[in-house]
Amino acid sequence: MDFGLTETQELIRRSAREFLKDESNSETIRSVASGNHDALEKLWKRMLELGWPALIIPEEFGGAGFSFSDLAVLLEELGATLAPVPIVESAITSWIIERYGSESMKSEILPQISSGDILLTPSIVERSGSWDTSSTTVAATKSGTNLVITGEKRFVAFAQQATHALATIRLDDGQPALITIPIWKATGVPSNPNGSCCRSSSIFHNFQ
Incomplete structure (x- = not known):
């Protein structure tokens, strides 16, 4: 071999x-x-x-x-x-x-x-520091044909450069899900540096 x-x-x-x-x-x-x-x-x-x-x-x-x-x-x-x-x-x-x-x-x-039209990065770590789907608190609520996302993710690599996130969320029925969110080119989604290179916390507040 x-x-x-x-x-x-x-x-x-x-x-x-x-x-x-x-x-x-x-x-x-x-x-x-x-x-x-x-x-x-x-x-x-x-x-x-x-x-x-x-x-x-x-x-x-x-x-x-x-x-x-x-x-x-x-x-x-x-x-x-x-x-x-x-x-x-x-x-x-x-x-x-x-x-x-x-x-x-x-x-x-x-x-x-x-x-290269989009840059996708994982967004899975909760505010508590956990990445277990059972502890996911970022919520997705249906509003017509849209999902309204609310919550916070930590330690998102290259958050300042990424255009999209692959995020773990919790649906209305309590089940976890993985979705793609075009967050950092949208308005109203703050991304706060954690003090280390290329990593941030991102907060979703009624983001659709």
């Missing part, structure tokens, strides 16, 4: 190292850590051009259709340079939607992630 990297994985590793050597240097990392959103946006745009956020999204939705093993090679290189980008957040939420989402959700959301 061969445990070495495939040709594709070698190519991913080599291209990632070359790119990150120039683009994710110590100056860039310090700039992002100090709150320079323009520096993060510039770095993320370059990675979108390389197709990294779409690496494991199926080809039918505009992605590369690669495997988690291929993604792991990229993540190793990102970790080695401390690149402050939401690749993990984007990949995990994309995978969840691809695996568990409805066909309409896949068709709507995944191509937009692949193209």
Whole structure:
């Protein structure tokens, strides 16, 4: 059994190292850590051009259709340079939607992630610090054809940059659910920094 990297994985590793050597240097990392959103946006745009956020999204939705093993090679290189980008957040939420989402959700959301039109991040940690669905307090109440979302999530990675959140909520009947919310480009949804790089608390108050 061969445990070495495939040709594709070698190519991913080599291209990632070359790119990150120039683009994710110590100056860039310090700039992002100090709150320079323009520096993060510039770095993320370059990675979108390389197709990294779409690496494991199926080809039918505009992605590369690669495997988690291929993604792991990229993540190793990102970790080695401390690149402050939401690749993990984007990949995990994309995978969840691809695996568990409805066909309409896949068709709507995944191509937009692949193209970079939206940036999706997990929003699952409750104000209490728990991520267990049994303790979910963010409530969703039906209002006509809409859902009115009220509550707070903590430690939302890249909350200042994300356009959408994949959030755990509790429905009228008490059952937990996972939905995609276009929150940070909407008005009236404050996002409060927690004092650490790229993480915030987000409060939903009668958001539809």
